[in-house]
Amino acid sequence: MSQESYTPGHTENATDFMLQRSFESHGRFFASHLEESHAVLDVGCGPGSISLGIAEAVPAGRVQGIDFGESQIEVARRNAKHAGINNVEFTQASCYELPFESNSFDRVFCHALMEHLSEPVDALNEFSRVLRPGGIVGVCSPDFDGTLLAPSSPDVTNAINKYATLQKSNGGNLRIGKKLGDYLIAAGFCDVSLSARYECYPSVDFISEYLAKQLDLARMPEHATSIRKWSNSPASMFAQCWVSATGMKS
Numbered sequence: 001m002s003q004e005s006y007t008p009g010h011t012e013n014a015t016d017f018m019l020q021r022s023f024e025s026h027g028r029f030f031a032s033h034l035e036e037s038h039a040v041l042d043v044g045c046g047p048g049s050i051s052l053g054i055a056e057a058v059p060a061g062r063v064q065g066i067d068f069g070e071s072q073i074e075v076a077r078r079n080a081k082h083a084g085i086n087n088v089e090f091t092q093a094s095c096y097e098l099p100f101e102s103n104s105f106d107r108v109f110c111h112a113l114m115e116h117l118s119e120p121v122d123a124l125n126e127f128s129r130v131l132r133p134g135g136i137v138g139v140c141s142p143d144f145d146g147t148l149l150a151p152s153s154p155d156v157t158n159a160i161n162k163y164a165t166l167q168k169s170n171g172g173n174l175r176i177g178k179k180l181g182d183y184l185i186a187a188g189f190c191d192v193s194l195s196a197r198y199e200c201y202p203s204v205d206f207i208s209e210y211l212a213k214q215l216d217l218a219r220m221p222e223h224a225t226s227i228r229k230w231s232n233s234p235a236s237m238f239a240q241c242w243v244s245a246t247g248m249k250s
């Protein structure tokens with residue numbers, strides 16, 4: 001595998017950022033594919049806020065979340081216990097080597113992971129292995145070519161491009177959205193279907209600080225400052241384009 005490193009890391013800031021998500025807000029594209037008794041794998045589940053919503057959508061089934069971040073698995077387990085949701089389990093594992101038998105899941109869901117992977121098709125092949133024939137995969141990732149920033153500013157555009165370059169140097173691709181369909185086909189999935197939506201962050205400060213912190217850590221403080229300055233504008237908007245793709249294992 002080529003060099004791969006997870007750009008956001010597992011800081012409190014990054015974990016809090018992921019915890020804002022729910023199945024309702026970020027997984028809706030997959031809702032119509034779920035039946036109440038399904039066994040669902042959530043790959044790269046992070047702190048598990050989306051997994052908990054999936055578990056509620058399959059009350060007679062089960063959800064297995066996996067993530068390579070130990071701290072994420074701990075948070076996910078704690079939150080499941082706190083919410084009293086019992087049909088969900090969290091396990092530390094790599095998406096390239098899933099510790100499950102072949103054909104053991106009805107559905108595989110994967111939100112905001114593919115853009116961090118250097119070998120996304122290898123991961124999709126592994127998803128296919130654990131899916132039963134006729135099972136459906138759903139993946140969703142951003143495409144920064146669709147990002148809309150207001151007010152527009154060359155400095156902030158430059159800073160966002162630097163962030164995308166940083167993620168690329170870590171093996172990922174923040175412009176992967178438009179490639180998801182091709183990657184599903186390369187991994188042998190059929191009936192591939194794509195869709196896209198915008199997420200308009202309710203607080204520009206939150207997304208700006210998330211990106212700026214990582215630019216600081218990567219020793220690009222001037223770009224971190226550009227983002228922070230831009231976010232102070234009273235009429236700012238950060239609209240992110242998410243592409244979702246589904247496919248069936250034949």
Ligand SMILES: C[S@@+](CC[C@H](N)C(=O)[O-])C[C@H]1O[C@@H](n2cnc3c(N)ncnc32)[C@H](O)[C@@H]1O
Pocket residue numbers: 006018019021043044045046047048050066067068069072093094095096110111112113116
């Ligand atoms: C951006 S977060 C998304 C979390 C959650 N799915 C969500 O959308 O809120 C990506 C997650 O993928 C995990 N991850 C990154 N690379 C991974 C790999 N190779 N195998 C397993 N998990 C990985 C990270 O630890 C992180 O928790």
